[in-house]
C-alpha cells in the first residue's frame with residue numbers, strides 16, 4: 131500500500147467516525163481505527179494493522195492530525211500497553227483472544243503494567259527473586275514487585291518470575307500475563323518526588339495464574355523480557371514527532387514570555403544554551419525518523435538505546451533550562467507535595483496552550499524528568515548495552531553468569 | 542523527511558570506498574600531506590576518469606555526472622573517512638557551484654568540462670582577513686579598464702589556492718559582487734602556501750597587484766555564492782561525519798585489542814561508556830548531515846545546513862579527541878593517524894564559520910534570538 135493509499139484509508143475512516151464528534155468517545159473512535167488496520171500499521175491484517183512498514187504509522191498519525199482537532203496520543207492513553215504490551219503480545223501471544231486483547235490495549239479499555247523490578251533486582255532484573263511453582267494447570271506466584279507504574283489501574287500485568295532457582299539466573303525465568311484482578315494481588319502507592327504516586331509496590335501472595343497465560347516457553351522468560359525492554363527503550367526514545375514539537379517548543383515559548391531582566395551577556399549565554407538544546411532535539415527527532423525508515427519490521431534492536439539515552443538526558447536539560455528561564459518564579463511549586471494518585475499519566479505531561487500550564491508543567495517536569503534516566507534502564511545500563519551489544523566491546527568479568535541463581539550473592 | 546538511500550546510492554558508496562581504500566590509504570595520505578600542493582595529479586585523474594568524481598555534481602551537458610547533494614554527501618562521507626588529500630571540496634564543490642550558479646552560460650560551457658574531466662582544478666578565492674566567511678564584508682574591488690579588469694589586494698584561507706589551475710575571485714564592481722577569473726600565471730599574482738594546522742587540506746594566501754582578470758558573471762553573484770557556500774557546508778558536514786565515524790571505529794577496535802590489568806580496556810566502563818557516548822553523538826550527527834543533504838533543495842535548507850555544520854563539527858572534534866585519549870601514549874605519536882583526524886576536525890570546524898556562528902543563524906531563524 132502506498133502512502134497516498136494509506137492517507138485515503140485514514141480519510142475514509144474519518145468519514146465513518148470522527149474524533150471531533152462529541153458523540154464519539156476515545157474508545158469508540160480508536161476501536162474503529164483498530165478495525166481499519168490503522169492502529170499498528172505494521173501488524174498483520176485483522177490484528178489492528180495492514181502489514182505495512184512501521185514508518186507508515188507516522189503517515190497515519192500525520193493524516194489524523196491534519197484532519198481533526200482531537201488527536202489521541204498513543205503513549206498517553208496506555209503507555210505500557212501500547213509501547214510494550216502490544217508488541218510482546220503480537221510476538222509471543224497465543225492466537226485465541228489475541229485480537230481482542232490488542233484492540234482493548236489500543237482503545238485504552240485495558241491498561242497494562244510491567245511487573246519486572248523487585249526490591250533486590252532493578253538494573254539486574256534477571257536476578258529477581260519472586261517465585262512461581264507449578265500446581266496442576268496453574269502456577270502459584272509469591273513475591274514482591276516494585277516501581278510498578280499504573281499497577282493500580284491495570285487490567286493486565288506483564289510478569290517475569292523465577293520458575294527454576296537451580297540454573298543460572300537468565301535460564302530460570304518465565305513470563306506470564308497476570309490478570310491484576312486475581313486474588314492475592316495487592317497494590318500500594320509509592321510516594322514520588324513530584325508529590326504523585328503513579329507507581330506502586332505490588333505484593334503477590336499465592337496468586338494463581340493458568341499455565342495457558344505463559345508467554346514463550348517455561349524457562350524462556352528472559353527472551354520475552356528482552357523483547358519487552360527493547361520496545362520500552364525505543365518507545366522512551368521516540369523523540370518529538372513534529373518539528374519544533376516536544377519540550378523544546380515549551381522552552382521557546384517560556385523564553386519569549388520571560389519578563390526576567392538579564393544583562394546582555396547573560397541573555398546571550400542563555401540563548402546559546404537554548405539553541406544547542408534546540409538543535410540537539412531536532413537531531414534526535416531526525417534520528418528517530420531515520421531509525422524508522424531503516425527498520426524493516428518487527429521488534430527494535432539494541433540501537434533503540436541510542437534514542438533512550440539521548441532523549442532522557444536531553445529532556446532533563448531542557449526542563450532545567452525552563453526553570454532557569456523562569457528565574458525566581460522557579461522558587462514556587464504551586465502543585466504542592468500532597469500525595470496525588472493519577473489514574474493516568476496524562477495529567478501534567480502535556481498542555482502547552484497557556485502560560486500558566488507551561489509554567490506549572492516546567493516545574494513539575496524538572497522533578498519528573500529525573501526519572502527518565504532511571505526508568506526503562508538507567509543511562510549506565512544503556513551505555514553498557516550500546517558498548518557491548520552495538521559496538522561489540524567485551525563485557526565486564528561476571529561473577530553471576532555460570533552459577534545457579536540460588537548461589538549468587540544479593541543485597 | 543526521506544532518509545532512504547537507494548540501491549544506486551549504496552553502489553556508489555561501495556565503489557568510492559573501494560577506490561579510496563586502495564588509493565588513499567594511510568601511506569598515501571602521509572605522502573601527499575608532505576607535498577606542498579598536497580595531492581597527486583595522477584590519483585585525481587583516475588578519480589575523475591574512472592569514477593567521474595571531479596564532475597560529480599556538474600550537469601551531464603557539461604561533461605559531469607549530474608548528481609545531486611545526496612550523492613555528494615555519500616562521496617564526501619567516504620572521503621572524510623580516509624582523509625583523502627585532494628582538491629575535491631575546493632574544485633568539485635565550491636568552485637563548481639560558484640560557476641554553475643553564478644557564471645555566464647558561455648563560461649560554464651568553457652570551464653565546467655575542464656573541471657569535470659579532471660584536467661584542471663579550480664578554487665574560489667573569496668575570504669578576506671577580518672571577517673573571512675562573510676560575503677558582505679568583501680572589500681576587494683575590481684578596477685575596470687574597458688572590458689578588462691584589474692585586481693589588487695589579498696584573499697586568504699583560499700582552499701588549494703596554490704595548486705588550482707582555474708582561479709575564481711569574488712570582488713566588487715561598483716556596488717555589485719561579481720566573479721572574476723585570473724590566469725595561473727597572470728602578472729602580479731603571488732600564491733603563498735599557509736602552514737596549515739591540517740596538513741591534509743592546503744590553504745593559501747593570494748596576493749594581487751594590478752593583476753589582469755576576466756569578469757565571468759554579468760549579474761550580481763551574492764545569492765549564487767551564498768548558495769555555493771551552503772552546498773559546501775552541507776558537503777563538509779558529511780565529510781565530518783565520515784571522519785567522526787572513523788575515529789569511533791578506531792577507538793572501538795583499539796579498546797577491544799589493547800589489554801591492561803589482564804583484560805581488554807574496552808571492558809572497563811570508563812572506556813566503554815565513552816565509546817557509547819560517541820556512538821550517540823555520531824548517530825545524531827549522521828541525522829544532521831543526511832537531513833541537510835536530503836533537504837538541500839527544500840525550504841529551510843539553509844537552516845538544515847547550519848545545524849549540520851555546527852553539530853557535525855563539534856561531534857568530529859569530540860570523537861577525534863576521545864580517540865587520542867583511548868589510544869593512550871600511542872595516540873599522541875606522529876606515527877599513529879589519530880592526530881591527523883584531530884587536525885582535520887579542528888580545521889574543518891573553523892573553515893566556513895565556527896559552530897557558534899552557525900548556531901547564531903539557527904537562533905535567529907527560530908526566534909530564540911532577535912532576528
Ligand SMILES: Cc1cc2nc3c(=O)[nH]c(=O)nc-3n(C[C@H](O)[C@H](O)[C@H](O)COP(=O)(O)OP(=O)(O)OC[C@H]3O[C@@H](n4cnc5c(N)ncnc54)[C@H](O)[C@@H]3O)c2cc1C
Nearest residue numbers: 244245246247252253277278279501504505506507508510
Ligand atoms: C518513574 C519510574 C517508573 C518505573 N516504572 C517501572 C515499571 O512500570 N515496571 C518495572 O518493572 N520497573 C519500573 N521502574 C523501575 C526501573 O526499571 C528501575 O528503577 C531501574 O531499572 C533501576 O533499578 P534500581 O532502581 O534497582 O537501581 P539499581 O539497579 O540499584 O541502580 C543504582 C545505580 O547503580 C547503577 N548501576 C547498576 N548496575 C550497574 C552496572 N552494571 N554498571 C554501572 N552502573 C550500574 C545504576 O545505573 C544506578 O545509577 C520504574 C522506575 C521509575 C523511576
